[in-house]
Amino acid sequence: VLELGTPTAWTRSTCPYCGVGCEFLVGTRDGKITQVKPALDAPVNKGHLCVKGRYAFAYNDAPDRVTRPMIRRDGEWQAVSWDEAIAFVAAELKRIRETHGPDSIGILGSARATNEENYLAQKFARVVIGSNNVDCCARVCHAPSAVALAQVFGTGAATSAFDDIELAQTFLLAGTNTTENHPVVGARIKQARRRGARLIVVDPRKTELAGWADIHLALRPGTDIPLFHAMARVILEENLTDPAFLAERVEGLGAFREAIAEWTPERAAEVCGVSAEAIRQAARLYATHKPSICFHGLGLTEHHQGSETVMALANLALLTGNVGQPGTGVNPLRGQNNVQGSAHMGCEPNTLTGSQPLAKARAHFEQLWGCPLPTTKGLNLMQMLDAARKGHLKALWLFGYDVLLSNPDAAHTAQAFERLELVVVQDLFMNESARAYGHVFLPAASNFEKDGTFMNSERRIQRVRQALPPAGDSRPDWQILCDVARAMGQGERFAFEGPEAIWEEVRAVWPGGAGISYARLEQGGLQWPCPSLDHPGTPRLHAQSFPAGPRATLAAVPYVPSPEQPSPEYPFVLITGRTLYAFNAGTMTARTPNTRLYPTDRLEVSPSDAECLGLREGERVRVVSPYGEARLPVHITQRVKPGELFSTFHDPDVFINRLTNPHRDRYTLTPQYKRTAVRLEKLPNA
Numbered sequence: 001v002l003e004l005g006t007p008t009a010w011t012r013s014t015c016p017y018c019g020v021g022c023e024f025l026v027g028t029r030d031g032k033i034t035q036v037k038p039a040l041d042a043p044v045n046k047g048h049l050c051v052k053g054r055y056a057f058a059y060n061d062a063p064d065r066v067t068r069p070m071i072r073r074d075g076e077w078q079a080v081s082w083d084e085a086i087a088f089v090a091a092e093l094k095r096i097r098e099t100h101g102p103d104s105i106g107i108l109g110s111a112r113a114t115n116e117e118n119y120l121a122q123k124f125a126r127v128v129i130g131s132n133n134v135d136c137c138a139r140v141c142h143a144p145s146a147v148a149l150a151q152v153f154g155t156g157a158a159t160s161a162f163d164d165i166e167l168a169q170t171f172l173l174a175g176t177n178t179t180e181n182h183p184v185v186g187a188r189i190k191q192a193r194r195r196g197a198r199l200i201v202v203d204p205r206k207t208e209l210a211g212w213a214d215i216h217l218a219l220r221p222g223t224d225i226p227l228f229h230a231m232a233r234v235i236l237e238e239n240l241t242d243p244a245f246l247a248e249r250v251e252g253l254g255a256f257r258e259a260i261a262e263w264t265p266e267r268a269a270e271v272c273g274v275s276a277e278a279i280r281q282a283a284r285l286y287a288t289h290k291p292s293i294c295f296h297g298l299g300l301t302e303h304h305q306g307s308e309t310v311m312a313l314a315n316l317a318l319l320t321g322n323v324g325q326p327g328t329g330v331n332p333l334r335g336q337n338n339v340q341g342s343a344h345m346g347c348e349p350n351t352l353t354g355s356q357p358l359a360k361a362r363a364h365f366e367q368l369w370g371c372p373l374p375t376t377k378g379l380n381l382m383q384m385l386d387a388a389r390k391g392h393l394k395a396l397w398l399f400g401y402d403v404l405l406s407n408p409d410a411a412h413t414a415q416a417f418e419r420l421e422l423v424v425v426q427d428l429f430m431n432e433s434a435r436a437y438g439h440v441f442l443p444a445a446s447n448f449e450k451d452g453t454f455m456n457s458e459r460r461i462q463r464v465r466q467a468l469p470p471a472g473d474s475r476p477d478w479q480i481l482c483d484v485a486r487a488m489g490q491g492e493r494f495a496f497e498g499p500e501a502i503w504e505e506v507r508a509v510w511p512g513g514a515g516i517s518y519a520r521l522e523q524g525g526l527q528w529p530c531p532s533l534d535h536p537g538t539p540r541l542h543a544q545s546f547p548a549g550p551r552a553t554l555a556a557v558p559y560v561p562s563p564e565q566p567s568p569e570y571p572f573v574l575i576t577g578r579t580l581y582a583f584n585a586g587t588m589t590a591r592t593p594n595t596r597l598y599p600t601d602r603l604e605v606s607p608s609d610a611e612c613l614g615l616r617e618g619e620r621v622r623v624v625s626p627y628g629e630a631r632l633p634v635h636i637t638q639r640v641k642p643g644e645l646f647s648t649f650h651d652p653d654v655f656i657n658r659l660t661n662p663h664r665d666r667y668t669l670t671p672q673y674k675r676t677a678v679r680l681e682k683l684p685n686a
C-alpha cells in the first residue's frame with residue numbers, strides 16, 4: 001500500500017481465482033488497483049483471503065497486457081480497430097460455416113468469465129453458429145463430479161454449504177490439497193480440527209492437512225474405487241449404516257453388495273498400498289462419528305475412472321445417511337472461480353442453462369429464444385480437439401483459457417491447433433495458445449473492469465462489480481459476443497444493455513435461478529435452487545428427497561486399473577497439481593509478486609529416490625514420458641512416496657503438459673492428469 005498509494009475508492013467484488021468465492025474490497029487510486037482486502041462480513045471467507053486473492057492483482061496493470069484487437073497477417077500480429085476485428089471474426093465464421101457446416105466451429109466458455117458471459121457464449125454457439133459444439137474448462141477438471149453427483153443424487157453440484165464445515169464432526173477429504181488449492185476452506189477445516197473434529201485424508205501425497213489427519217490413507221494414485229468399496233464393505237459388515245435412511249432413501253443395495261463383494265480391506269490394501277486396518281478405521285470413523293462431510297478435488301476426478309470414483313465416494317454418504325443433513329454431504333471443491341457457473345450456464349454440448357438436458361429443454365428454449373436449436377450432437381472440448389486433428393473442426397474460439405498449456409499431451413493438442421483455419425483468442429494476454437496458433441486476438445476486460453456474477457463451489461451466486469474502466473480498448477466478453485452476433489445478423493437476440501439485462505434472460509430460462517435478482521444480490525449471495533423472489537435459496541440439497549424421487553440409487557461401479565502403468569522404462573508415477581502461490585497456466589499469477597514466493601514449477605522427489613539417483617535439492621532434471629519431456633528443478637521432500645513424483649504446472653517454460661498422458665475418464669473424457677508413467681534423468685553437468 002505504501003508503494004502503490006492509499007486507495008481513494010473501494011469496490012466490493014468476488015475473487016477471480018479459486019471456486020471458494022471469497023468476497024473482497026478492491027481499493028483503487030488514479031485508475032489503478034492499489035490494495036485488496038477481505039470483506040469482513042462475507043459469508044464464505046468471513047474476513048479472510050489467501051495469498052492469491054489478497055496479493056495477486058498486479059496482472060491487471062501488467063505491461064504486456066494486450067489492450068488493442070490484433071489480427072495476425074503474414075505471421076505478424078497487427079493492431080486493428082474493433083470494427084475491423086469484429087468484421088474479420090464474423091466473416092471468417094460465416095465462411096467456415098457456409099463451407100464446412102456449423103459443426104465445424106467450436107466455442108469454449110470460460111471460468112474467468114461471468115455467468116452472463118458464459119450464458120451468451122453458449123447462446124452464440126447454438127443460435128448464431130447453429131451448433132452444440134460448446135464446452136468449457138470444467139471438461140478438464142470437475143465434469144466427472146457433475147456427472148457422478150447427478151447420477152447418484154440427481155443434481156450435479158455440491159450437496160452442502162461451506163457453513164456445514166462448522167457443523168461436521170468428521171471430514172473425509174479425498175484428492176484435495178485443500179490448504180493450497182482452496183485455502184480459505186482449508187483454514188476453516190483446520191479450525192474445525194482444532195475444536196475436535198476428526199479428519200480422514202485420502203491422498204497419495206502428504207499434504208498439509210494429511211499432517212493434521214487422524215488417518216491418512218496415502219493410496220496409489222487412481223486406486224480410490226477399491227478403497228471406497230472396501231470402506232463400504234466394512235460399513236455394511238459391521239452394521240454401521242444408517243438403517244432408517246437406507247430403508248427410506250436408498251435403493252440398489254443388492255447390486256451394490258455384489259459389486260463390492262471382492263473388496264475386502266485386505267484385497268483393497270494390496271491394490272491401494274495402504275493398510276487394511278487403516279481402511280477399517282477410516283470406515284468406522286466416517287460412519288459413526290457423525291455428522292460426516294466429504295470434500296473432494298481433482299485427485300478423484302482426473303483419472304480414467306474419475307466419474308465412477310466420485311460415485312463410489314457418494315455411496316458412502318448414502319450408506320451412512322451423511323447427506324441432506326447439517327454437517328454432511330459430498331462436495332466437489334471447484335478449482336476455478338466460475339467453473340461451476342460456466343458449465344451451469346450451458347457451456348456443455350448436452351445441457352442448456354441451469355444444467356437442463358438439451359433433449360428435454362429444447363422446446364422451451366426454442367420458444368424463449370424465438371428460433372430453432374441445432375439438433376446434431378455437440379462435441380465436448382476433447383472431442384473438438386480430436387475432430388480438429390482429423391480436419392473436421394475448422395474454427396475454435398477460446399475465452400480466457402490457455403488450452404495449449406493446460407491440456408494434457410501437448411503434442412496432440414498442438415496437432416489439433418495446427419489444422420484449424422481460425423483460432424480466436426479472447427484474453428488479457430497473448431497466452432501460449434494465441435502466441436503459437438492464434439489468428440485473431442480480442443482483448444478482454446478483466447474481472448476488475450466489468451460487472452456480472454460468479455457462481456462458487458457451494459452453488460452461491462455473487463456479484464462481480466466494476467472497479468475500473470476497461471484497460472485501453474479492451475471490452476467485456478459479453479460486449480464482444482454481442483458485437484460479433486450483431487455482425488452476423490443476430491443483433492436482436494443479443495441486444496443487451498449490460499450484464500443485468502443478460503441475467504434477467506438467464507432468470508427467465510432457468511427456473512432454479514428465477515428468484516435470484518441483482519437487487520437481491522445487493523444484500524449478499526444466494527445459493528440455487530432459488531425459484532422465486534421470496535425463496536431464501538438452498539444451502540443444503542436433498543434434505544427430504546432427491547430430484548428424481550424419495551430414493552437415490554447406490555452406484556455399483558467396477559474398478560478397472562488405469563491403462564497408464566509404470567514399467568521398467570518409465571518406473572515413476574507423476575501426479576500434477578497446483579501450489580498455493582500460483583494459479584493454473586500462470587496467465588494471471590505469473591504477472592504478480594507471488595512469483596517471488598514460487599518462481600517456477602518444481603518436481604517433488606522422495607528422499608530415497610533422490611539418493612538412488614544422486615539428485616541434489618534444486619538440481620534440474622529431465623522428466624520423460626512416452627508422450628514428451630520437460631526439464632525442471634527437483635525438490636526433495638517426504639511429501640511424496642518413493643516411486644511417485646509431483647509437479648506443479650504453472651510455468652510455460654517448464655510446460656509439464658508436454659509429457660502428461662492422453663488417457664481420459666470413461667464417462668466425461670476428462671484427462672487423467674494424475675497418473676503418468678515417467679522416468680527421471682540427470683542432466684549432464686547439473
Ligand code: SF4
Nearest residue numbers: 015017018022050053
Ligand atoms: Fe480467492 Fe480462493 Fe484464495 Fe478465496 S481461497 S482468496 S477465492 S483464491
